[in-house]
Amino acid sequence: MRSAEGRGRTLEEAVDAALIELGETRRNVDVRVVRESPDETVVEVTVMDASAASGASPVNGKAETVRTLLEGLLKHMGVRASVQVRAGSDPITLDVTGRDLGALIGWRGETLRALQSVTNVMVGKHLNEGERVIVDVERYRQRREHTVREIALRAARQVKMTGDAITLDAMQAFERRAIHLALEGDPDVTSSSIGEEPDRRVVVGPRKPADA
Amino acid sequence: MSARSAAQRIRKAIAVVNAVADGAGDEEITPTEIAEAIRDCMELPEVAAVPNVRKYLGEALDATSDGMPADFVAMTLYAALGALQEGLPS
Numbered sequence: 001m002r003s004a005e006g007r008g009r010t011l012e013e014a015v016d017a018a019l020i021e022l023g024e025t026r027r028n029v030d031v032r033v034v035r036e037s038p039d040e041t042v043v044e045v046t047v048m049d050a051s052a053a054s055g056a057s058p059v060n061g062k063a064e065t066v067r068t069l070l071e072g073l074l075k076h077m078g079v080r081a082s083v084q085v086r087a088g089s090d091p092i093t094l095d096v097t098g099r100d101l102g103a104l105i106g107w108r109g110e111t112l113r114a115l116q117s118v119t120n121v122m123v124g125k126h127l128n129e130g131e132r133v134i135v136d137v138e139r140y141r142q143r144r145e146h147t148v149r150e151i152a153l154r155a156a157r158q159v160k161m162t163g164d165a166i167t168l169d170a171m172q173a174f175e176r177r178a179i180h181l182a183l184e185g186d187p188d189v190t191s192s193s194i195g196e197e198p199d200r201r202v203v204v205g206p207r208k209p210a211d212a
Numbered sequence: 213m214s215a216r217s218a219a220q221r222i223r224k225a226i227a228v229v230n231a232v233a234d235g236a237g238d239e240e241i242t243p244t245e246i247a248e249a250i251r252d253c254m255e256l257p258e259v260a261a262v263p264n265v266r267k268y269l270g271e272a273l274d275a276t277s278d279g280m281p282a283d284f285v286a287m288t289l290y291a292a293l294g295a296l297q298e299g300l301p302s
Contacts, residue, residue: 113230113286114286114287114290116283117230117233117283117284117286117287117290118283118287118290120233120281120283121281121283121284121287124281124283124284132233132283172227172230172234173227173230173231173233173234173235173236174234174236176236176237176238177234177235177236177237177238180236180237180238181237191238192238193236193238193239196224197224197227197228197230197231198223198224198226198227200227200231200236200238200239202238
């Protein structure tokens with residue numbers, strides 16, 4: 001897999017710098033934030049190799065079984081789409097791609113979330129205890145995770161400048177998780193959640209000395 | 213309570229179950245809380261008025277007490293939501 005390091009003032013700029021170096025689009029890459037400071041963001045951008053994904057099937061028969069089951073489900077639903085196993089993903093992540101798959105994502109990813117639940121119930125007997133499969137359509141989930149991570153870093157910068165806590169919009173569990181993970185290593189800010197599902201929100205606030 | 217509110221309450225129960233499945237890392241949700249969210253849905257008159265909704269909610273409640281995986285409970289709740297939406301006058 002090819003990867004490149006990108007640097008910029010913002011996450012957006014850093015990702016763009018790496019994409020230019022790789023000659024790739026955002027659709028085909030995975031982004032990892034290496035370092036984040038008020039002056040500079042450093043990211044590692046890795047190209048997701050589709051051929052490597054399909055080539056992984058002999059190594060991971062379980063992933064291939066799961067992929068076939070989801071492909072069959074989509075066929076029964078009358079959805080024309082291809083399913084690939086995301087290379088090197090743990091847990092197993094299935095990427096669904098095709099044309100006009102907006103209906104498969106639904107409002108705020110609701111249909112996608114339902115599809116993931118059904119898929120996990122279908123493939124449960126092929127998985128180990130506690131193991132789950134992630135379903136992504138047109139990389140919606142990955143893009144949302146990147147977006148909320150960006151929001152989290154922006155909120156953290158603002159909290160550091162003002163010292164005031166910020167309450168973000170209501171988010172789904174996987175989005176809140178992405179925010180907590182993005183900020184867990186920051187010594188100056190802390191994140192917590194308030195409210196009840198489905199209106200649960202993340203609050204980003206300054207880390208008190210006792211928290212550190 | 214309108215049919216829309218009934219759907220919202222089922223969505224709330226789904227969100228609670230999904231939070232368990234996705235592991236948001238910011239809350240501990242117990243099976244009792246999931247059961248409460250499902251029971252809240254079952255109390256609504258709209259649920260009794262539309263065929264199969266109460267049946268699916270009952271199955272979701274049983275699945276929760278039986279310790280079935282969160283995805284199974286969520287799928288059953290999605291079935292209840294679908295039945296409610298199909299059964300509502302358009």
